[in-house]
Amino acid sequence: MTEQKRHQPEPSYLVDTGKYKGLMAWLTSTDHKRIGLxxxxxMMVFFSVGGLLGVLMRIELFYPGQQFYGPQVYNGxxxxxxxxxxxxxxxxxxxxxxxxxxxxxxxGAKDVAFPRLNLFSFYLYVLGAIIALSSQFMGNGPxxxxxxxxxxxxxxxxxxxxxxVFGAFVLGFSSILTGLNFIVTxxxxxxxxxxxxxxxxxxxxxYATAWIQVLATPIVGITLLMIIAERWFRIGFFDPxxxxxxxxxxxxxxxxxxxxxxxxxxxxxxVITEIIxxxxxxxxxxxxxxxxxxxxxALVGYFVWAHHMYTSGMSTTARWVFSLLxxxxxxxxxxxxxxxxxTMYKGSISVKPPFLFALxxxxxxxxxxMTGLSLGALAxxxxxxxxxxxxxxxxxxxxxxxxxxxxxxxxxxYPKMFGRMYNFKMANWSFVFLFTGFNLxxxxxxxxxxxxxxxxxxxxxxxxxxxxxxxFFGAILLAIGFIIMLITLFSKKGAKAPDNPxxxxxxxxxxxxxxxxxxxxxxxxxxxxEGPYDYK
Amino acid sequence: MEHRDxxxxxxxxxxxxxTEILLFxxxxxxxxxxxxxxxxxxxxxxxxxxxxxxxxxxxVLLVSSATVAMSITAVQKGNRRLAVILLFITLLCxxxxxxxxxxxxxxxxxxxxxxxxxxxxxxxxxxxMFFSLYFFMTGxxxxxxxxxxxxxxxxxxxxxxxxxxADRYVLLENGGLYxxxxxxxxIFLFPLLYLIT
Amino acid sequence: xxxxxxxxxSYRTHLWILITLxxxxxxxxxxxxxxxxxxxxxVALVIASVKAYLVLTNFMHLKFESSLFRVFIGMVLAIYVLxxxxxxxxxxxx
Numbered sequence: 001m002t003e004q005k006r007h008q009p010e011p012s013y014l015v016d017t018g019k020y021k022g023l024m025a026w027l028t029s030t031d032h033k034r035i036g037l038x039x040x041x042x043m044m045v046f047f048s049v050g051g052l053l054g055v056l057m058r059i060e061l062f063y064p065g066q067q068f069y070g071p072q073v074y075n076g077x078x079x080x081x082x083x084x085x086x087x088x089x090x091x092x093x094x095x096x097x098x099x100x101x102x103x104x105x106x107x108g109a110k111d112v113a114f115p116r117l118n119l120f121s122f123y124l125y126v127l128g129a130i131i132a133l134s135s136q137f138m139g140n141g142p143x144x145x146x147x148x149x150x151x152x153x154x155x156x157x158x159x160x161x162x163x164x165v166f167g168a169f170v171l172g173f174s175s176i177l178t179g180l181n182f183i184v185t186x187x188x189x190x191x192x193x194x195x196x197x198x199x200x201x202x203x204x205x206x207y208a209t210a211w212i213q214v215l216a217t218p219i220v221g222i223t224l225l226m227i228i229a230e231r232w233f234r235i236g237f238f239d240p241x242x243x244x245x246x247x248x249x250x251x252x253x254x255x256x257x258x259x260x261x262x263x264x265x266x267x268x269x270x271v272i273t274e275i276i277x278x279x280x281x282x283x284x285x286x287x288x289x290x291x292x293x294x295x296x297x298a299l300v301g302y303f304v305w306a307h308h309m310y311t312s313g314m315s316t317t318a319r320w321v322f323s324l325l326x327x328x329x330x331x332x333x334x335x336x337x338x339x340x341x342x343t344m345y346k347g348s349i350s351v352k353p354p355f356l357f358a359l360x361x362x363x364x365x366x367x368x369x370m371t372g373l374s375l376g377a378l379a380x381x382x383x384x385x386x387x388x389x390x391x392x393x394x395x396x397x398x399x400x401x402x403x404x405x406x407x408x409x410x411x412x413x414y415p416k417m418f419g420r421m422y423n424f425k426m427a428n429w430s431f432v433f434l435f436t437g438f439n440l441x442x443x444x445x446x447x448x449x450x451x452x453x454x455x456x457x458x459x460x461x462x463x464x465x466x467x468x469x470x471x472f473f474g475a476i477l478l479a480i481g482f483i484i485m486l487i488t489l490f491s492k493k494g495a496k497a498p499d500n501p502x503x504x505x506x507x508x509x510x511x512x513x514x515x516x517x518x519x520x521x522x523x524x525x526x527x528x529x530e531g532p533y534d535y536k
Numbered sequence: 537m538e539h540r541d542x543x544x545x546x547x548x549x550x551x552x553x554x555t556e557i558l559l560f561x562x563x564x565x566x567x568x569x570x571x572x573x574x575x576x577x578x579x580x581x582x583x584x585x586x587x588x589x590x591x592x593x594x595x596v597l598l599v600s601s602a603t604v605a606m607s608i609t610a611v612q613k614g615n616r617r618l619a620v621i622l623l624f625i626t627l628l629c630x631x632x633x634x635x636x637x638x639x640x641x642x643x644x645x646x647x648x649x650x651x652x653x654x655x656x657x658x659x660x661x662x663x664x665m666f667f668s669l670y671f672f673m674t675g676x677x678x679x680x681x682x683x684x685x686x687x688x689x690x691x692x693x694x695x696x697x698x699x700x701x702a703d704r705y706v707l708l709e710n711g712g713l714y715x716x717x718x719x720x721x722x723i724f725l726f727p728l729l730y731l732i733t
Numbered sequence: 734x735x736x737x738x739x740x741x742x743s744y745r746t747h748l749w750i751l752i753t754l755x756x757x758x759x760x761x762x763x764x765x766x767x768x769x770x771x772x773x774x775x776v777a778l779v780i781a782s783v784k785a786y787l788v789l790t791n792f793m794h795l796k797f798e799s800s801l802f803r804v805f806i807g808m809v810l811a812i813y814v815l816x817x818x819x820x821x822x823x824x825x826x827x
Contacts, residue, residue: 113544182550187801188544212559213814219556226672234652236666237566242668243661247570251820252562302812303819318823543799550802557737561813565772568817569824571774594758605742605792612741634825683784709794716793726758727777731765 010516012419017274017517030115033516035122036101040410041087042126043097051078055479058441062506064460075144075157075456080136082147082491083164088129091260092265095213098409099206101417105508106200108191108524117177124174132167135160146456148257151238151249161238162228169224172217172256175263179213182206193505193526195286197255200532204291204457208298212259212266216500217301220256222273223249245259247312249425254305255535261299264367264398266294268397268405270359271334275412278339278346278504279355283533287341288295292461293332300329319378326376333369338360352502353427357408360435364400368393371446386456388467389449392442400438409435409487414489415497420512426488433481440474483520505533542706550712553717556680560721563673567728570665577662582733584649585670586640589640590730593633594722600629601719604688604712607695614702616695623692626715630685634656637678641671677721684718742799750791757784 010171015031016025026034045116045519051385057077060067064114069077136142139160145153149168160372186207190199199207227249229235236242238249277284284290306314306322340362348356371393374380384390407430415421445453453464500509505526508515526532570576571578603622610619641713648655659667691711694700701710735779735813789795795803 069777084822113541114548117548176555180548183551184544184548187547188541214555215558216810218559219562219816224560225676226566229651233650233671234657236651236664237570237668242657242664243664245569245573247823248566251823252565255562284693304779306819306823313827314823315826317826321819321822327609334644372730373811449647540819546798547802550805554805555808557803558813561816565817565820569820586750591762592759595755598751598754598758601788601792602747602754606744606747609742609744609747612739658806663763713738714794720760720788723788724778727761727781728774731761731777732773733765 002041012514013517014514021520030119031103032100032111032233035118036097039096046084050081053081054473058475060247061468061473064462076142079146083132087149090264090380090398106201106506107137108507109189111519112181114181118181121174122176127166128170132164139280149434165224165227165249172221175213176217179210182287183208191524195498201273201290202270205266205294208294209263209266212263212298216256222251234248250309255306258305259302264402268402271405271409272361275354275358276343278502280344280349282347285342290339293335296332307376311385323378354412356409356431357404361404364396367385368396388453389446391455392445395442415501416513419497421494421497422488430481430485433477437474437477437481441471446456545706549713557570574662577660578666581663581666583732589636593636594726596629597711597719597722600626601716604715611705619695680718683717
């Protein structure tokens with residue numbers, strides 16, 4: 001790479017150069033960076049709404065007995081909280097935001113392979129979200145099935161399940177098209193000299209993710225269509241009174257929805273893998289092991305779905321098979337954690353906000369992962385199935401894991417996105433609040449879960465009161481932390497960001513901040529002996 | 537638009553075909569589970585399907601697949617007229633398929649055999665499953681056939697206008713791939729629904 | 734960026750493939766007249782797979798694409814077969 005000529009800089013992608021100005025210029029832009037940002041803004045709105053719904057649930061749970069709303073409202077709350085958080089925030093999550101913004105630059109491309117398709121998937125995302133949210137205001141009231149839409153209840157309830165299910169279907173379609181786009185992009189548009197094993201590890205994780213998106217999402221798509229057909233035409237696949245089988249629904253649902261967890265977490269792991277070597281100022285330890293473990297997680301993760309169904313009446317054979325596979329999928333995840341720690345070892349670590357969040361990710365992801373193993377074990381699962389323990393476990397993964405990686409990624413790429421720095425002190429405070437609040441909120445749920453607190457109940461026995469109240473205060477701290485973060489990032493303009501504020505080595509740090517529309521003035525190449533993480 | 541990547545476009549189409557395969561794969565999975573539970577009833581229920589119409593439709597689809605493939609050859613050889621004729625035959629086949637399906641479904645609906653009908657609910661469990669699968673799978677297949685037909689109509693117009701030519705025909709290739717997918721699914725649907733008597 | 738070698742399949746090849754496919758359709762129908770009990774579905778599926786293979790390799794041109802495409806479709810089908818097998822590990826052992 002030669003240095004950019006700076007005498008006549010190209011206008012950045014944030015400047016409108018097309019025929020439209022302002023909002024229209026964004027809504028019609030096929031630029032991958034702008035689409036990534038649009039996803040980010042949309043997601044922050046949905047995350048705020050979903051978080052608010054979560055706080056509303058915690059208010060109800062502050063004391064035993066009914067406080068403000070009855071069971072029906074509470075059922076509606078956790079259902080829409082789940083739908084928003086799962087389908088509109090964490091599943092598109094890091095892939096849609098940072099995959100769009102950074103991945104093409106990191107592999108040395110001008111854009112994704114199909115820019116217009118990319119914009120189309122963004123619109124499908126918005127459309128799906130609107131349809132899913134419309135379920136709250138139309139028909140016979142908000143759906144009350146939980147985000148899992150388990151049959152046969154989802155085909156019997158009179159609430160507006162069809163809108164929510166169809167919204168999820170459209171969101172799934174958007175996810176498929178994003179995955180398709182990324183696969184082709186990474187196959188066809190890498191910079192000259194960048195072989196697959198010279199590609200940075202965030203794109204690697206996106207590659208693995210994209211395959212799951214493409215191969216798992218259609219299964220839930222067809223399943224959701226079957227739910228709609230059950231409700232409209234009584235086809236009866238999942239209706240025991242017609243000869244159908246509700247357990248079959250659970251199989252089909254989790255064939256997608258477990259791999260979906262890896263759709264969420266793999267890009268998160270990828271981001272952490274980018275951040276840690278930059279702030280440890282060392283080459284990543286075990287590059288190939290991390291790349292391959294991403295693919296291994298994607299592959300094995302496809303075949304662990306039935307560990308959600310140990311208590312559903314499955315055969316004993318299936319239960320031990322899936323338990324075994326569940327333990328196997330922990331191995332590549334552990335390899336990654338090992339490599340991150342080994343990268344930090346003897347590194348010259350500079351503790352900046354992105355790194356703090358990355359550390360937070362490792363800590364929370366470890367707890368989430370370990371408790372996941374106890375859930376994957378057949379005997380303990382029977383005890384804690386459908387308790388608050390499960391709630392704590394998956395929040396540690398999808399919020400502690402994906403959420404914190406998302407925040408880390410925002411702090412990491414923010415200077416590149418907007419060409420501005422932010423206040424480190426404020427960012428550190430946001431970490432303190434988010435991290436403390438998170439643990440206060442979810443750790444007690446492990447304990448009351450083991451004590452027997454069921455999930456999805458609006459009422460509980462008096463012995464769980466203390467745990468629920470600690471959780472409430474955790475939720476408040478968490479909300480404060482999130483607000484501090486928003487203020488840090490969006491309140492006022494910080495100092496102008498240099499091209500490479502952190503000393504990163506991947507391609508995006510070799511171009512101006514914010515990048516010009518076409519990313520590179522001179523298309524980059526990767527030298528024969530050059531790797532993605534060669535530190536000088 | 538100086539960037540052009542035909543292999544990339546085809547790769548994208550193939551990846552999309554994979555998602556379609558798994559979309560129908562979900563249904564075939566339901567079929568496999570239901571058939572293993574209700575083997576005999578599936579046999580009896582399949583008697584009610586008209587294997588003759590099914591066979592005609594199989595032949596029609598196979599022919600249409602061959603004509604699409606040949607139309608690509610024609611475009612590659614620069615024979616625009618022949619390519620348009622071959623695509624027209626394909627669309628004609630699609631129309632024949634739809635008309636056959638119309639009569640087939642129409643007859644069943646006429647005698648009151650459709651999901652949710654009184655007759656259907658009164659059948660044995662296995663037969664309900666069979667006919668539900670029949671309607672759902674052939675219905676979804678027909679939807680794909682219509683989409684494929686629209687894509688090929690666009691391709692045909694573009695061949696006629698010369699936008700698709702011997703130098704640039706990836707749209708036709710991708711449309712063809714989609715059409716073959718429709719054919720592929722039918723290749724499995726036909727024996728599993730019509731021929732298990 | 735044009736594909737390096739464009740393989741043009743002749744009309745004749747396409748016709749032969751079509752004739753083979755039609756013949757296989759005829760075979761699969763005839764076979765159902767013979768009572769093979771448990772084997773019926775297996776035979777039908779095997780013949781359908783052969784037909785699918787012909788369509789994939791010839792009509793869909795896989796024979797002449799880069800090997801990447803074949804690796805992908807093999808992988809996809811393998812994953813799908815595994816999904817069925819793992820699901821059956823529940824249903825066959827209840």
